[in-house]
Amino acid sequence: MPERDAVCWNVMIGGYVKYGKPTEALTLFRKMLTKMNPNEVTIVAVLSACGQLGVLESGKWIHSYVKNNSIHMNVHVGTALIDMYSKCGGLDDARMVFDQLKNKDVIAYNSMIAAYAMHGCCREALILFSDMGRRRTRPTDISFIGILNACAHSGLVSVGKGVFLSMKTKHGIEPSIEHYGCMVNLLGRAGFLETAYGFVKNMKVDPDPVIWGTLLDSCSLHGNVHLAEEIVKFLVDRNLANSGTYILLSNLYGATSNWVGVARMRTMMKTHGVQKEPGCSSIEVRNTVHEFVAGDVKHPNSKEIYMMLEEINGWLKGHGYRPRTDIVLHDVGKTERERSLAVHSERLAIAFGLISTEPGSSIKIVKNLRVCSDCHEVTKLISKITRRKIVVRDRNRFHxxxxGSCSCGDYW
Incomplete structure (x- = not known):
């Protein structure tokens, strides 16, 4: 285009954000700054990009830009800041923005409730939900998704059931597929698998692949192979199975050392062209995002990273650490399993954080998959040994x- 106004830049940046290309959105935003000043619409989009990436330093810079360039702090910008801070691990910053917002609407409340849910702060989410009632701010269907997620992360089954029932009886809101999914997650995580399965089969709406995946994930979490096989058969018979169906059952077979079952699932995955998503962890250091996959040796500082890993392994042994080799889903020997655990992507990211940030400073990691129980235990020990706070955002929540302890209380 021979000329581009703010609308053109905003549409393109917003497009990148909407379709999961946050890095490209931030790159384009930097180019825009050399041509013209952004407006509120631009800021909302780039804050969303920062939240997707979990880049707190970049998000803080944009917040400073808003303050120093007279960009109006309306409820849309404020809500975007709350969302960004919460997704980047800055929960206290998110609450500070929320408290400073004037004329808070239900969207601002929903964002803060969702933030508390993501960080496993169910009590704070429930208090804020009550505050909405006192201020006569009527909750929406999104409000209940946040509250139910908070209950699921804290294992508050009875509270969650009460909230779900109150939607229609007290607030006149008909539960949607998302609310049913939250209840399945709540029941499944707490170990009420048969109850969750019955809940799904008796839903007033047809369950979608997300709900079935949630139930299968709970079967994997609690090692219930029988129910998982029953669910998979149900889905396959009705042509409802997807890639996640085969992956979850394959993982469950691996966790129970059923290598014949693993081989069968892998054959089915190959037949259907299904590929398992590799684990990836990222860390932002001095406004640069560094990404790692398991066993990664491509980073310029790989030598120093692996030297730090060796040092970490020494620390762990001195504190009585024993690797959880049972969670390695491959039919290999104990030594090979221990090696596999030692180079998980989040450990590489933590090692890089330890060698590239100031002693005593916090380390923030973003992972695309659920953190495994072994890495969870290791990270608790590293936080105790180094006296550093380590914040990890995995697929499900923040830790x-x-x-030496985790905010999730080992319930995730």
Whole structure:
């Protein structure tokens, strides 16, 4: 285009954000800054990009830009800041923005409730939900998704059931597929698998692949092979199975050392062209995002990273650490399993954080998959040994590791 106005830049940046290309959105935003000043619409889009990437330093810079360039702090910008801070691990910053917002609407409340849910702060989410009622701010269907997710992350089954029932009886809101999914997650995580299965089969709406995946994930979490096989057969018979169906059952077979079952699932995955998503962890250091996959040796500082890993392994042994080799889903020997665990992507990211940031400073990691139980235990120990706070955002929630314990209370 011979000329581009702010609308053109905003549409293109927003497009990148909408279709999961946050890095490209931030790159384009930097180019825009050399041509013209952004407006509120631009800021909302780029804050969303920062949240997707989990880049707190970049998000803070944009917040400073808003303050220093007289960009109006309306409820849309404020809500975008809350969302960005919460997704980047800055929960206290998110609450600070929320408290400073004037004329808070239900969207601002929903964003803060969702933030608390993501960080496993169910009590704070419930208090904020009650505050909405006192201020006569009527909740929406999104409000209940946040509250139910908070209950699921904290294992508050009875509270979650009460909230779900109150939607229609007290607030006149008909539960949607998302609310049913939250209830399946709540029941499944707490170990009420048969109850969750019955709940799915008796839903007033047809369950979607997300709900079935949630139930299968709970079967994997609690090692219930029988129910998982029953669910998979149900889905395959009705042509409802997808890639996640085969992957979850394959993982469950691997966790129970059923290598014949693993081989059968892998054959089916190959037949259907299904590929398992590789684990990837990222860390932002001095406004640059560094990404790692398991066993990664491509990073320029790989030598120093692996030297730090060796040092970490020494620390762990001194504190009585024993690798959870049972969670390695491959039919290999104990030594090979231990090696596999030692180079998981989040450990590489933590090692890089330890050698590239100031002693005592916090380390923030973003992972695309659920953190495994072995890495969870290791990260607790590292936080205790190094006296550093380590914040990990995995696919499901945030984990705040401090002095040998995690904010999730080992329930995730």
């Amino acid at each position: 705040h590791f401090t002095d």
